[in-house]
Amino acid sequence: MTDDAFPDDEREAPTVSCERCGREWRLDREVEEIPPGGHAVEQFALDHERHTGHYPDDVSPWTARCERCPAGERFLAERPARRWAETHARHTRHAVRLEPPSGDSEVVSPGDDADRS
Structure with missing residues (x-):
């Protein structure tokens, strides 16, 4: 709750x-x-x-890092992290690594969101 x-x-x-x-x-x-x-x-x-410079206990961020330029951000939820990664990739044509608090990271490439409506 x-x-x-x-x-x-x-x-x-x-x-x-x-x-x-x-x-x-x-x-x-x-x-x-x-x-x-x-x-x-x-x-x-x-x-x-x-x-x-650090988070409180039990808080781990999602991290979106551009693989080409120094841009990147940390978020406490997947949705804003993914939105930032997709927007950065779309506007810069740079691939962005999306790293969850645990598990495998993924790369958001320019055009990955092209088939979303």
Whole structure:
């Protein structure tokens, strides 16, 4: 069950921990500031990585890296990672390696999305 399955006054704030930092955070403020469905845990994880250079425990990103230029991004879900890879490949004609948090990576080539409607 996600934190947006409860009415605002009944939602319980999630807790995020980071072994590398030796800390744990209760996301009361984030849940209050980010509306239901706003993905408070994901936003916290992205902010944590921006400030520390690593993700909290149990968070592993999808990575899209261009095989030709220095462009690349990390995402917490497949859909935006794939969208970035397909868009970069389409606009630059560069192949992009899409690396899931676990499992085999794949290469998104220019034109791979041509048959999608």
